[in-house]
Amino acid sequence: MKPVTKRTLSLLVGLGLGVAVTGTAWSQDTLQDIMKARGLTQKDILAAAKTYTPSGGRDEYIALSSGGQSGQMIVYGIPSMRILKYIGVFTPEPWQGYGFDEESKAVLRQGNILGKEINYGDTHHPAFSETDGDYDGKYVFINDKANPRVAVIDLHDFETKQIVVNPLFKSEHGGAFATPNTEYVIEATQYAAPYDKKYHPLEKFNDEYRGGVTYWKFNKEKGRLEPENSFTLELPPYSQDLSDAGKGPSYGWSFTNSFCTERYVGGIEKGRPPYEAGCSAKDTDFLHVVNWKKAAELVKAGKGTEINGMQVLPMDVSIAEGILFLIPEPKSPHGVDVTPDGTKIIVNGKLDTHMSVYDFAKIQKAIKDKNFEGKDPYGIPIIPIQDVLHLQLEVGLGPLHTQFDSKKCVAYTSLYVDSQIVKWDFCEGKVLDKISIHYNVGHLMTMEGDTVDPDGKYLVSLNKLAIDRFNPVGPLHPQNHQLIDISGDKMELLYDMPLPLGEPHYVAAIKADKLQPEVRYKSGWNSRTDSKSEYAVRAGREKTERTCDDSGKCKVEVFGSLIRSHITPETIEAEVGDEVLIHLTNLERAEDEVHGFAMYGHNVQLSVEPGKTSTARLMATEEGVFPYYCTEFCSALHLEMQGYLLVKPKGYKATVGEGEVGTSYTKADYEKQVKENIATQAVIDEVVGFITSHNYKDFPTVVGLVEDATDQLNFAADAKAKSEAAAAKEDWQNAMLWANQWWQYQVKTADLGLRAKTYLEQNNAKKIK
Numbered sequence: 001m002k003p004v005t006k007r008t009l010s011l012l013v014g015l016g017l018g019v020a021v022t023g024t025a026w027s028q029d030t031l032q033d034i035m036k037a038r039g040l041t042q043k044d045i046l047a048a049a050k051t052y053t054p055s056g057g058r059d060e061y062i063a064l065s066s067g068g069q070s071g072q073m074i075v076y077g078i079p080s081m082r083i084l085k086y087i088g089v090f091t092p093e094p095w096q097g098y099g100f101d102e103e104s105k106a107v108l109r110q111g112n113i114l115g116k117e118i119n120y121g122d123t124h125h126p127a128f129s130e131t132d133g134d135y136d137g138k139y140v141f142i143n144d145k146a147n148p149r150v151a152v153i154d155l156h157d158f159e160t161k162q163i164v165v166n167p168l169f170k171s172e173h174g175g176a177f178a179t180p181n182t183e184y185v186i187e188a189t190q191y192a193a194p195y196d197k198k199y200h201p202l203e204k205f206n207d208e209y210r211g212g213v214t215y216w217k218f219n220k221e222k223g224r225l226e227p228e229n230s231f232t233l234e235l236p237p238y239s240q241d242l243s244d245a246g247k248g249p250s251y252g253w254s255f256t257n258s259f260c261t262e263r264y265v266g267g268i269e270k271g272r273p274p275y276e277a278g279c280s281a282k283d284t285d286f287l288h289v290v291n292w293k294k295a296a297e298l299v300k301a302g303k304g305t306e307i308n309g310m311q312v313l314p315m316d317v318s319i320a321e322g323i324l325f326l327i328p329e330p331k332s333p334h335g336v337d338v339t340p341d342g343t344k345i346i347v348n349g350k351l352d353t354h355m356s357v358y359d360f361a362k363i364q365k366a367i368k369d370k371n372f373e374g375k376d377p378y379g380i381p382i383i384p385i386q387d388v389l390h391l392q393l394e395v396g397l398g399p400l401h402t403q404f405d406s407k408k409c410v411a412y413t414s415l416y417v418d419s420q421i422v423k424w425d426f427c428e429g430k431v432l433d434k435i436s437i438h439y440n441v442g443h444l445m446t447m448e449g450d451t452v453d454p455d456g457k458y459l460v461s462l463n464k465l466a467i468d469r470f471n472p473v474g475p476l477h478p479q480n481h482q483l484i485d486i487s488g489d490k491m492e493l494l495y496d497m498p499l500p501l502g503e504p505h506y507v508a509a510i511k512a513d514k515l516q517p518e519v520r521y522k523s524g525w526n527s528r529t530d531s532k533s534e535y536a537v538r539a540g541r542e543k544t545e546r547t548c549d550d551s552g553k554c555k556v557e558v559f560g561s562l563i564r565s566h567i568t569p570e571t572i573e574a575e576v577g578d579e580v581l582i583h584l585t586n587l588e589r590a591e592d593e594v595h596g597f598a599m600y601g602h603n604v605q606l607s608v609e610p611g612k613t614s615t616a617r618l619m620a621t622e623e624g625v626f627p628y629y630c631t632e633f634c635s636a637l638h639l640e641m642q643g644y645l646l647v648k649p650k651g652y653k654a655t656v657g658e659g660e661v662g663t664s665y666t667k668a669d670y671e672k673q674v675k676e677n678i679a680t681q682a683v684i685d686e687v688v689g690f691i692t693s694h695n696y697k698d699f700p701t702v703v704g705l706v707e708d709a710t711d712q713l714n715f716a717a718d719a720k721a722k723s724e725a726a727a728a729k730e731d732w733q734n735a736m737l738w739a740n741q742w743w744q745y746q747v748k749t750a751d752l753g754l755r756a757k758t759y760l761e762q763n764n765a766k767k768i769k
């Protein structure tokens, strides 16, 4: 194999040269020159070394970020801060075909509200599924504030699998939070509203408007939320906010804070002071303390009331059964966070400069002793704050959210107004360090920082304002995720990453090795239901059917395939008025090759990853010619991966003869092509010889490539036979075209074979014969 030998040789030479170049290009002088030219300090270089990930390198953590009002999620690596993927969740995402193929539409449309298609979401808080309070790498949940919904994303393929609509709430901010074994995913209301869908005047706010917290039951085996096994705790019309689930000693309990417990109703049009004044008049609001384990048992025992199909535990039941309590918390707090050991609950002041650390054991004692200072207007017992506080500590202006370090008692809190992160000790009540960020930090996140076992190492500050940090791109600025090294005593700012997709509220990071995403689907797979697609097709079994019902309505149904580099079928014929269903299965078995499918004028765009079956549905309302093609540059012949949908007028009778299309070919053309094919076959044989003489079966990637190559080689044999049959009839036109097709398959075989060979060489495959 000459070309390959040459390549291998040049690779070796390249490596040798690489060493030599390393010696000079990065010598002291050169580095200093670059530092000087770019105005970099020693500290900058150190920060760069901590984040720079050489080509091919991997990140230690994978972050899943809310995409804010883009309704998507953002996946990026830490410490490199390289964006890896956007995941369509509540919003159509054409690259992934999300909201364009019928399979994903079925998921997106689960999120319809009042019969209306909702095509965006205001995503806030991603939550990883947990086992024993630690991330297990299986699922991630995300909520939608604008239209109270929760979505499930499966981490085996990073696709959205389910959307559930809260049937009671009209607004929701405090979701999604998982309980320690993902028994439930917690979602709390924000702006109170009546549970029913009727008109109720604002004057009836106290009596007919309600807050609440929903516990969505999660089925871990199926990977789906179960609305029928979920329940909601009815709560007063306070603006419930974030929640956190207890763990360790506080397992079975959850904590939800609130603001606007004044139950203020604005109306500046009527001369009333605005919401912001009326909602922050009191000095304290309420932390809701809920025994969710007992609540679930009560619902099971039939103590709930069904409203809009959901089990609701009325307030009087929760009060009588002793599962719901309130504790005052300083003025309009924001996040509530349970410490990793589950003994303390930390409330962030927002309009108060203090952090309030509550002691769970003291809360339990107060409940046991019935030590209440009174009741709220709905009869919920109020636990006196001074009896359950561990401590309060002044940390700065606008504390919003807290995350934890691997070091015991160490927490980090975002200070929105000060634009700082404060590191502090929640056991002793000491400020340890502060660092300025740019600017207006909302959430912050440490590695696995809300689990029972935080990793420390890095912190990401999610800043709302990126003004002056990046090249200007108009009045709408990106957000700024700043990476901070927290491994030492002092926090060190390492990197600024602009995030140009909505306002990401929260992000959670998981150790990368906990994720084992698949590289391809089982053949003929509906990825949204995670089951075999009824429309899957095997190679050579592609077909198109046109059927009409008694009313004369016709349907064209294509069971087609995609494989380098053609779409089967290459022509689809329909008549005006037909419904056209195009099911496409990607037959590639190697890891990489996704094919797309786009068509003129019909809003069709599929992403068909290896093994996947996707369906495009369209109505042929107009006659015409509609080219379609593959949208991924999948091989050298990708541009030729094309075809036509021909929509004929109704009852169209062919009047034009078949005719000759394109160029004519001669016997000489055919013979020239055959000669080339024979030479190509020699190359293939050599590559095959190399692969089969090595232990390629030990490499799943290579096995996939070999399977795909074998497919192509079989297609080549078929085309060869057709070309020879045509040549026997001296039909040089078809003989030449089929000979060329035979060569196309050979090229694809060779391409796959060479990739397999390179892989074997790079991974030190052993010679076996």
Ligand code: RUQ
Pocket: 124, 125, 173, 242, 334, 335, 400, 401, 441, 442, 443, 505, 506
């Ligand atoms: S919130 S910036 Cu939507 Cu989590 Cu606090």
Ligand code: CUA
Pocket: 564, 565, 594, 595, 596, 630, 631, 632, 633, 634, 635, 638, 639, 641
């Ligand atoms: Cu498939 Cu381009």
